[in-house]
Amino acid sequence: MRIFRFFITQVFLRKWLFVLGIMILLLLAHFLTFTTTRSIISTYQGYQQIEAINQEDIFMANLDPNSTTDFNQIELEDSREIYEYLDANYDYALHVEGFVEVIIYGGY
Structure with missing residues (x-):
């Protein structure tokens, strides 16, 4: 618990630019992961739909x-x-x- 308290008080509360950078990186990582996953799934669904017609x-x-x-x-x-x-x-x-x-x- 001491390490957690130290991290919150000494890093997050004092180095707001670091925290802001971490938050932006987390949001970008989430966005890129979601976009990549959705593109792959959408492409797979498109191939399945075309297979029904392409016979x-x-x-x-x-x-x-x-x-x-x-x-x-x-x-x-x-x-x-x-x-x-x-x-x-x-x-x-x-x-x-x-x-x-x-x-x-x-x-x-």
């Missing part, structure tokens, strides 16, 4: 977000033919975020 017989299409799209040129009958073909020949899923991204899971 044989899976196709992805993504429209160019910079292209101009005129939906008035698309005829209802043309769209119906495309979806009927997909329905007859593939198991597929659609994901929409402004533009249509079609993921087609292997044919029959």
